[in-house]
Amino acid sequence: MVDGNAHAGGVVLSRLSKSYGEVRAVRSIDLTIAPGEMVALLGPNGAGKTTTIDMVLGLTRPDAGTVSVFGRPPAAAVRAGWVGGMLQTGSPLAHLKVGELVALMASYYPHPLPVADVLRLTGAAQFAGQRTTRLSGGQAQRVRFAAALIGDPDLLVLDEPTAGIDVEGRREFWQAMRAVAGRGKTVLFATHYLEEADANADRIVLIAGGRVIADGPATEIKARAGSRTIRATLPGAGVAALGALPGVVSAERHGDVVVLSCSDADAALRALLGSFPGARDIEVRGGSLEEAFLELTADEETAGASTGGKAR
Amino acid sequence: MSNVTHLRYEIVRTFRNRSFFAVTLALPLVLFYAVALGQRHATFDGTSFPLYFMTAMAVYGAMFAAVSPGARIARDRSGGWTRQLRITPLRARTDVAAKVLTAYLVALPSLALLYLAGASLGVRLDAMQWLEMTGLLLAGLAPFVALGIVVGYLVPADALAPAIGGVVVLLALVGGVYGFQLATSGPMFEVMKAIPSYWLVQAGKTALGSGSWPARGWIVIAAWAAVLVPVAALAYRRAAIRA
Numbered sequence: 001m002v003d004g005n006a007h008a009g010g011v012v013l014s015r016l017s018k019s020y021g022e023v024r025a026v027r028s029i030d031l032t033i034a035p036g037e038m039v040a041l042l043g044p045n046g047a048g049k050t051t052t053i054d055m056v057l058g059l060t061r062p063d064a065g066t067v068s069v070f071g072r073p074p075a076a077a078v079r080a081g082w083v084g085g086m087l088q089t090g091s092p093l094a095h096l097k098v099g100e101l102v103a104l105m106a107s108y109y110p111h112p113l114p115v116a117d118v119l120r121l122t123g124a125a126q127f128a129g130q131r132t133t134r135l136s137g138g139q140a141q142r143v144r145f146a147a148a149l150i151g152d153p154d155l156l157v158l159d160e161p162t163a164g165i166d167v168e169g170r171r172e173f174w175q176a177m178r179a180v181a182g183r184g185k186t187v188l189f190a191t192h193y194l195e196e197a198d199a200n201a202d203r204i205v206l207i208a209g210g211r212v213i214a215d216g217p218a219t220e221i222k223a224r225a226g227s228r229t230i231r232a233t234l235p236g237a238g239v240a241a242l243g244a245l246p247g248v249v250s251a252e253r254h255g256d257v258v259v260l261s262c263s264d265a266d267a268a269l270r271a272l273l274g275s276f277p278g279a280r281d282i283e284v285r286g287g288s289l290e291e292a293f294l295e296l297t298a299d300e301e302t303a304g305a306s307t308g309g310k311a312r
Numbered sequence: 313m314s315n316v317t318h319l320r321y322e323i324v325r326t327f328r329n330r331s332f333f334a335v336t337l338a339l340p341l342v343l344f345y346a347v348a349l350g351q352r353h354a355t356f357d358g359t360s361f362p363l364y365f366m367t368a369m370a371v372y373g374a375m376f377a378a379v380s381p382g383a384r385i386a387r388d389r390s391g392g393w394t395r396q397l398r399i400t401p402l403r404a405r406t407d408v409a410a411k412v413l414t415a416y417l418v419a420l421p422s423l424a425l426l427y428l429a430g431a432s433l434g435v436r437l438d439a440m441q442w443l444e445m446t447g448l449l450l451a452g453l454a455p456f457v458a459l460g461i462v463v464g465y466l467v468p469a470d471a472l473a474p475a476i477g478g479v480v481v482l483l484a485l486v487g488g489v490y491g492f493q494l495a496t497s498g499p500m501f502e503v504m505k506a507i508p509s510y511w512l513v514q515a516g517k518t519a520l521g522s523g524s525w526p527a528r529g530w531i532v533i534a535a536w537a538a539v540l541v542p543v544a545a546l547a548y549r550r551a552a553i554r555a
Contacts, residue, residue, distance in 0.1 A: 057399045078399055085399040089392030095325040107317035108400040147396065157399075 009071040010034045011056065011155060011186060016065035018051050025051040027210040028065065035070075035154075038187040040201035042194065044297055048210035049190035050088065053159045056188065057085050069155055077155070081109040084153035086144050086161050092132035098139075099128035102146050109151030121176050122146040138169045145173065149180060156180070158189040162196065174200050194293055208297040221296075228265035228286055230272065232279040234258050245271040318402065319410040325384075326414050332380065336422050340373035344429050347491050352433045357493065359517045363437075366430030367516030368489045371449065371509060373422035375480050375489075378453040380418065381411035382460030382476055389551070390469030408548060412457055419453060437519060445519035452512040452533050456483075458540035465547035483509045508536045 011033040018026040026048040033039050041049050054060035056067050058074030069077035077083050092101055102119060106112035119125040124142040127135070135143065141161070148156060161177075162170045177200065181187050191197050197204050198218045206214040206221060214221050234242075235256045242251035242258055247268035249261045262268040265284055272279055326332065347365060354361040385408075388394045397407060423446060427435075437445070460476065467475045484490060487509025495501040504510045511529040518525055525533075 059395055059398060079401050079403075081401045083399060085396075087392060087395055087399070089395065091391040091393070093325065093391075093393055094387070095328040096321060100321065100324070104317060104321045105400065108402040110401070144396075151400065 009068055010037070011070070011188065012066075012068040013052070013056065014066055014068075016052065016055060016067060017063050018048075018055060018060060019063055025210050026055070026062075029207070029210070029212055031205060031212065031215070033186060033188060035186050036184050038181050038200065038202045039189075040197035040204045041188060041190040041207060042192065042197040042204050042293070043190075043207040044192060047207045047297075049192075049207060050159055051210075052207070053085075053157055053188070053190055057083065057157055081111070081151050082154045084148040084151050084156050086148040086156075086158040088159045088163065092135070092140060092143050092147075094131075094133050096132050097129055098124055098132055098135070098143055098146075101132055101143065102128075102150055105147045105150045109153075111152055112150050113152045115150070118146045118150050121179065122149065123172060123176070137164050138166065141165055141169070141173070145176070153185070155186045155188070158187070160190050160192070162191070162193070170196070206293065206296055213296050221293075228262050228284060230260040230262060230265060230268060231281075231283040231285070232258055232260075232272065232276075233281040234276055234279045236278075237276050241275075242272075245275065247271065315406050315410070318406060319413060322410040322414045323417060326380070326418060333418075336373045336376045336380070336418060337425055339376075340369035340422065341425055341429055343372070344369040344426060348433055356491075357488070357517065359520065360435070361491075362430055362433040363435045363516050363520070364513070365491050366426050366433075366435055367445070367449075368491060368513045369429075370423045370426035371487070371512040371515075372484055372489050373426065374419040374449060374453055374512075375456050375484065375509065377415050377419035377422055378456035379415075379460030379463070379476050379480060381408070381415050381457065382462070382464030383472060384411055385461065385464030386467065386469045386472040389464075394551070404548065408461065412461075415457055415460070416450065416453070419450070423449060437516075441519040441523070444523045445515050448515040448518060448525065449512060452508055452515065455508045455533060455536035455540050456480075458537060458544040461544040462540060462547050465544070465551045483507060486510070488513045506532055508533050 011031075013029055013031040016026055016029045016031075017024070029048075029052060031039075041052060043049050051060060055062050056069070056074060058067075058078055067074050070082055072080070072082075074083070092098070093104075096104065099115065099119060102124070103115050106115055116125070119128050122142045122145045124139070124146050127139055130139075132140075132143065141164075145161065148158065162173055165173065174196070177187070189201070201218070203216060204214070204218050204221050205212055233256050237258060239251045239253050239258070242248065242260060245251075245260070245268055247262050247264035247266070248271075249263050251261075252259045260268060260272070269282070269284065272282075344365060348362050351361045351365075356364045385394075388397070394404075398404065427442065459479065463472065463475050463479065486494060486504055486507045488494070488504065489509060493501075494504060505528065511525055511532055514525070514529065518529075524530075
């Protein structure tokens, strides 16, 4: 456990970059995670999430930029036992039972949690006597979670912790995770499940093409994408005319109902009522995170394409 | 503290790996009886055949034990376990040290088993000679341990079994482990005498005689170790950087 003032630095990534040959996996990422904060690194496959996480864990050396974990370089923080990680790979060691494996991991840390507690918390207790080679995907995931927790680390880094897990398994995982995070741990997790980021993170960092394209609470991310939708019952109005209203990005018609996707819903609503006083049953909704996500990452891809993939 | 637990589980893992034991313990034993039973009164290479072949088969098993850390390193790497270990406070060198110690712990029963088998076919050495022979064998295994680690870090896991198996078999063949020598004079014999397994196989005869290898034997073992140990360290460091 890090003492109180050592926590002060949190986790700081500055101008972090990494390329693999021609592929610029991570391009100058700046990110600060306050102690106790739970941050989701959200992005599509190939966005640079795993590379970023590997650099935070000290598994990959950045080409440029630095990572500081509670004021230390990642390798030093790892050696001090401040960091617990759940990697995407990592089939548990063969020829050991689950309980033995977790006990082995515990022996590496200066102040581990009791093995029995961690097995119970992660739901691994029910198969603790089983060989690690005979685990289902969901069981192996629990073992990796237990391995990440056993050292009672101050920073937990989880790379797509629920990839390939069924809905029930995911629910249980996040339930356990929230219990852990409640103990004041700093958590950084990568995911491409939007609802997972939305439901579990204090803050979402959206990355695509190796860059941070949005960073803030889930509500702010949605607002940044500016996607609000106006629905109204409006027979007879032309889709083209609706689409040309100020603040409207696109218009669709479903029978008598029109749906307007807006970049500025306030302006669009005023214009709609001005031009089409017959509009009824008007509904304005915030866009889903999914829409925001698609919109923001699409912008990024377009920007990347127009500059020939070069950094701006 | 943690090192002891790590070593303990490393040993547990090894001893639960039955197919590994089949190779390191049973194969040399079976080969020993299969070949030496019919030649228990023969002489070979200036000594009794059972003594020669007992030593040779003890070396065979011990060689497999000695390179085994490499196989474990490769498997841990391919399973992603090495990466998992690297985000714990455990030092990688502690892990490697535990694997090397385990290799020697596995080599010992393999030697003991062959000694018993040899004794059953009339091999008689006094206590000092048994000890000297064991000492020579353990010292001579050092280059093989380093070799296993080099292969374990540099060769991809799916090519590992043929790589390690091939190298061991080749060195065994040239060293005279299989109960015949490729040459007893001339340039091929000089090649044999530059291979550490040759000196390992000679350890039995040596124990009967002077008790120690001639300077040339020590130089060969030391030279192989002097080359392979730094290469192993380099391979380890390279792997540590690349993850």
